[in-house]
Amino acid sequence: MKRRSLILPVMLFALLALVPLLATLGPRSFILAITTRIVILALAALSLDLLIGYGAMISFGHAAFLGLGAYSVAILSSHGINNAFAHIGCALAVSLVFALITGAISLRTKGVYFIMITLAFGQMLFFLGTSLAAYGGDDGLTLAQRSLVFGAPVLKNDVTLYYVCFAALLGAYLLCRAIVASRFGRVLRGIRDNPVRMQAIGFAPFRYQLTAYVLAGMIAAVAGVLLANQAEFVSPAYATWQRSGELIFVVVLGGLGSLHGAIIGAAAFSLLAELLSHYTEHWAMIFGPILILVVLFVRGGLTGLLGGGR
Amino acid sequence: MIPLRIEHLCKSYGALKVTDDVSLDIAENELHAIIGPNGAGKTTLIHQLSGLAQPDSGRVVFMGEEVTHLPMDARARLGLVRSFQITSILPRFSALENVALAAQARDGSSFRFFSNASREADLNDIAMRLLTRFGLHERAQVAAGSLSHGEKRQLELAVALAAQPKLLLLDEPLAGASHEEAQRLIVTLQTLKRELPIVLIEHDMDAVFALADRVSVLVYGRIIASGLPQDVRADPQVRAAYLGEEV
Structure with a gap:
């Protein structure tokens, strides 16, 4: 990576780090709530960018992992297990297994079939959520409290929760950046560009793609854990295909294959949706054409527009 | 045999x-x-x-x-390594990286997630030697997709050879x-x-x-x-x- 391409992500993270300070200038808890949601959305979108932007795996069921993370918190909490590390551990383990199984099956297919099969797995999980009567079924479940850290309600403070989300995003960003430049990432990018060429020099695409699929799923599950804590509520809606579509939307809007594009996309998506919804409840009618314009005219999404390079 | x-x-x-x-x-x-x-x-x-x-x-x-x-x-x-009739390279990767990637396929595990692959001197040395042999050393940093047709054919051979x-x-x-x-x-x-x-x-x-x-x-x-x-x-x-x- 060139030095120039570092400017945009450094500025982004600096800005995000200052949000709690800036929030005191306005309606503080509202600003914190929306930026926390942006950071969580960015984390999920970042993991999807690893799949789409670097692996050419267009998953239409990525929200399933958000659901798995969120329900890890809700289900464990409802049984009196409030430990944040247990929640995270459970989310990681469950998403690992789910990603291994669904990935191993989905990756047998290509192109539009891969999109459809990931969609089907996502919907499967969504309907599983709606059928969990003990955990609220369709209506979802309100959490009694946020996850506890060593028994202490550390996350109860919105600023702390924000910084935990920020740290998760920064960590995931640095991790993904390292991965993309590593041997593994180079193989993944090679498979994205020309799988037959990669096979011809001795790489079996499946194992690399599956590994990336699992990694991305686990990162999204962490986002799910954070989302449950932010909202203090979980519902099957977290795992719907509309959510998955929204994630693709965010990644494309921000610019595929740049990682920080996912953060810009998440911010632009959330702020625009928030802004437009003040004027009309049919804000999606305005939103859709904006995305079309961005895709048509701005190569590399908003990141390309900002000239941050790829 | x-x-x-x-x-x-x-x-x-x-x-x-x-x-x-x-x-x-x-x-x-x-x-x-x-x-x-x-x-x-x-x-x-x-x-x-x-x-x-x-x-x-x-x-x-x-x-x-x-x-x-x-x-x-x-x-x-x-x-048992092949080349392709229709040039098959990674157009967005540099010529050097195209060859280094093939060398990487023969050099230990590619399940390494943290260190930067493009700075691995061993792989780059192998790649540079092969590029030199095929007359492409001055084009090492050029994106493979921007090479001339003849250069791409030479690159394809260099890639095949890097796969040992x-x-x-x-x-x-x-x-x-x-x-x-x-x-x-x-x-x-x-x-x-x-x-x-x-x-x-x-x-x-x-x-x-x-x-x-x-x-x-x-x-x-x-x-x-x-x-x-x-x-x-x-x-x-x-x-x-x-x-x-x-x-």
Whole structure:
């Protein structure tokens, strides 16, 4: 990576780090709530960018992992297990297994079939959520409290929760950046560009793609854990295909294959949706054409527009 | 040991026999050219040898090991490496990275997630040596997609060699090259054939007769003649198959 391409992500993270300070200038808890949601959305979108932007795996069921993370918190909490590390551990383990199984099956297919099969797995999980009567079924479940850290309600403070989300995003960003430049990432990018060429020099695409699929799923599950804590509520809606579509939307809007594009996309998506919804409840009618314009005219999404390079 | 042995290979697409009972032995230090008119099934044969297509019956034995049903990547790891008729490179990667990636495939695990691969000196050294050998050292940092056609053909050979082949399958390495580019590639292949056995598919008859130790002629999926270049050239069946073209 060139030095120039570092400017945009450094500025982004600096800005995000200052949000709690800036929030005191306005309606503080509202600003914190929306930026926390942006950071969580960015984390999920970042993991999807690893799949789409670097692996050419267009998953239409990525929200399933958000659901798995969120329900890890809700289900464990409802049984009196409030430990944040247990929640995270459970989310990681469950998403690992789910990603291994669904990935191993989905990756047998290509192109539009891969999109459809990931969609089907996502919907499967969504309907599983709606059928969990003990955990609220369709209506979802309100959490009694946020996850506890060593028994202490550390996350109860919105600023702390924000910084935990920020740290998760920064960590995931640095991790993904390292991965993309590593041997593994180079193989993944090679498979994205020309799988037959990669096979011809001795790489079996499946194992690399599956590994990336699992990694991305686990990162999204962490986002799910954070989302449950932010909202203090979980519902099957977290795992719907509309959510998955929204994630693709965010990644494309921000610019595929740049990682920080996912953060810009998440911010632009959330702020625009928030802004437009003040004027009309049919804000999606305005939103859709904006995305079309961005895709048509701005190569590399908003990141390309900002000239941050790829 | 015979590096590559092809035994009664058959493949049909519907009623069309594209490979019809092909048997061939490729000897050590031999460049074996497979020629034939368009549609004779040359590329399909290479696909079956490299693992990109499956034969209906017959066997492919590489270095004493049956590889008939192994996928292409597994064959490549054994040292059975191919090039493509239509240039197959990673256009967004630099020329150096194209070659380094092939070297990486032969150098330990690629399940390394943290250190930067493009700074691995060992891989870059191997890649740079090969690029130098193929006259591309000054183009190392150029995106492969921006190279000239002839340079891409040279790059494809460098990539194949970086994968440490024990035998090379070359599918029309001169395809689309200009006359000068072709001459360069022929010189390159002349040194290459001293290092390892090569199966060469080629349309350019000058190249075939400049390079081949043995020639097999494939017509409608069937080998109609196989032997020394001058014998094959004189074969009446071969002359008939080429319909009076200059062979």
